[in-house]
Amino acid sequence: MTRAAGPRAGARPRLRRAASPGAVEARRAHTRRVLAALEKMYGRPEALPPKDPLAELIFTILSQHTSDLNRDRAWASLWQSFASWDEVARAPRRAIERAIRMGGLAPTKSRVIREVLEEVKRREGSYTLDRLAGLSMDEVERYLMGFKGVGLKTIRCVQVFSLGQPAFPVDTHVFRVCRRLGLIPETSDFEAAHRLLAEVTPPSETLVFHLNLIRHGRLVCKAGRPACERCPLRPECRYGRRPLSRRIPAAH
Ligand code: SF4
Numbered sequence: 220m221t222r223a224a225g226p227r228a229g230a231r232p233r234l235r236r237a238a239s240p241g242a243v244e245a246r247r248a249h250t251r252r253v254l255a256a257l258e259k260m261y262g263r264p265e266a267l268p269p270k271d272p273l274a275e276l277i278f279t280i281l282s283q284h285t286s287d288l289n290r291d292r293a294w295a296s297l298w299q300s301f302a303s304w305d306e307v308a309r310a311p312r313r314a315i316e317r318a319i320r321m322g323g324l325a326p327t328k329s330r331v332i333r334e335v336l337e338e339v340k341r342r343e344g345s346y347t348l349d350r351l352a353g354l355s356m357d358e359v360e361r362y363l364m365g366f367k368g369v370g371l372k373t374i375r376c377v378q379v380f381s382l383g384q385p386a387f388p389v390d391t392h393v394f395r396v397c398r399r400l401g402l403i404p405e406t407s408d409f410e411a412a413h414r415l416l417a418e419v420t421p422p423s424e425t426l427v428f429h430l431n432l433i434r435h436g437r438l439v440c441k442a443g444r445p446a447c448e449r450c451p452l453r454p455e456c457r458y459g460r461r462p463l464s465r466r467i468p469a470a471h
Contacts, residue, residue, distance in 0.1 A: 243418065250419040253400060256452050257431040264430040266380055272348035273339060275381035279373045280331050285323040293322025304346035308336040331368035338366050356384050371413050385422030388429055389413050392436025399440060401457030
């Protein structure tokens with residue numbers, strides 16, 4: 220019988236080394252230059268009007284793996300089909316699925332929406348998360364982490380878009396562009412990316428930076444074929460400065 224390899228007896232656990240203050244400062248300076256270049260290209264975009272925390276949470280679930288247009292259509296259709304969260308929670312799951320199907324992944328999203336609503340009702344006694352507005356960033360994170368199907372990016376979206384907290388959500392565009400730029404290591408996963416980017420982004424700029432990185436990822440730094448030749452960020456970009464033969468399209 221084979222066994223998974225474990226640590227050798229007596230081996231010391233490997234600790235993650237903290238970055239030196241100089242390295243963090245260099246990453247901060249790099250981030251500020253990228254921020255400024257993006258702002259020159261796209262200005263300071265404004266977010267949609269804030270929703271209450273529960274609405275923002277469900278809206279973010281609907282936004283996963285789809286375009287803004289289809290997310291908005293799914294959201295509008297949800298409210299054409301139901302008059303309240305109470306009605307959504309009591310509806311058969313297939314009815315929710317039908318209402319949001321233009322947003323994609325309707326079986327999964329309808330299940331997560333139902334589970335979130337059940338959990339909110341269980342914890343709060345009604346369909347509201349308004350009390351999150353009185354909590355600190357860490358408290359909001361701890362509270363929402365307990366919901367099935369709700370990950371760090373969704374939590375950061377609720378924090379920055381609904382609660383006005385200086386959180387930085389990392390979606391697939393932000394992740395890809397920041398890896399190429401060298402703002403995070405190529406080996407980073409999404410969780411590390413959230414931590415590393417929050418560490419170097421000025422709190423007042425998290426929302427603008429997030430929105431501008433998404434815009435850049437959609438228009439210029441696309442997954443399959445980034446347009447490095449016409450990209451003003453190229454002087455700041457680890458990937459864009461490579462010779463053409465060493466630019467490998469990203470998996471994300
Ligand atoms: S230079 Fe290329 S890889 Fe770098 S941000 Fe611009 S488009 Fe993306």
